[in-house]
Amino acid sequence: MSDSYSHGIFVTTHYFTTPALEEVSDNIILVDRRILHNLIATYFPKELAETMYYQTLDELKSCPNCNSGKLIKLYSKNKKMYYYVCETCKGFHNNV
Numbered sequence: 001m002s003d004s005y006s007h008g009i010f011v012t013t014h015y016f017t018t019p020a021l022e023e024v025s026d027n028i029i030l031v032d033r034r035i036l037h038n039l040i041a042t043y044f045p046k047e048l049a050e051t052m053y054y055q056t057l058d059e060l061k062s063c064p065n066c067n068s069g070k071l072i073k074l075y076s077k078n079k080k081m082y083y084y085v086c087e088t089c090k091g092f093h094n095n096v
Contacts, residue, residue, distance in 0.1 A: 010028060020073045
């Protein structure tokens with residue numbers, strides 16, 4: 001830490017390792033992904049919602065199998081493709 005500052009903040013989008021937690025002093029604030037998410041949700045709830053949900057519930061397509069559930073778009077890392085799952089019947093759909 002610089003001689004001109006007595007306190008600091010260290011932010012990560014992951015988690016801190018045990019050695020990092022053991023090494024930190026009282027004048028450094030550690031912010032991990034859990035704390036960062038809580039801060040954003042507290043102070044910027046609208047912006048967080050807009051980044052997480054691109055559609056309103058009314059805009060989601062209905063399930064062609066059960067006709068009552070909404071289709072939620074997910075991504076498969078293994079298959080490297082998007083697919084849809086019905087929130088009600090849990091049916092899978094590749095093309096909607």
